[in-house]
Amino acid sequence: MQTEDLMSLVTKTMPFGKYEGRVLADLPGHYLGWFAREGFPRGELGHLLALMYEIDHNNLRDLLLPLRKL
Known part of the structure; x- marks a missing residue:
């Protein structure tokens, strides 16, 4: 997982x-x-959807909140 991947998700x-x-x-x-x-x-x-699935499945969506504010 790269920082760019997380930014792409949002x-x-x-x-x-x-x-x-x-x-x-x-x-x-x-x-x-x-x-x-x-x-x-x-x-x-596919890579991003799989990453988002793991984030959602492990109840970690809140980790993306700070990135939405950028």
């Missing part, structure tokens, strides 16, 4: 699907869990 948006346009850090846990079961997309998006 700035990049979901490019497709039901939650298209929503910031990755704001994706609901059940949606992230679906990707964990079905498979994350390849590339950077």
Whole structure:
């Protein structure tokens, strides 16, 4: 996990699907869990979704709050 990855979670948006346009850090846990079961997309998006899933699964979303204020 890199600092840039965490910044990406609070700035990049979901490019497709039901939650298209929503910031990755704001994706609901059940949606992230679906990707964990079905498979994350390849590339950077998949990496970021997997990271967000781990953050959500371990109840660490509050760690991203300071980054939202930057």
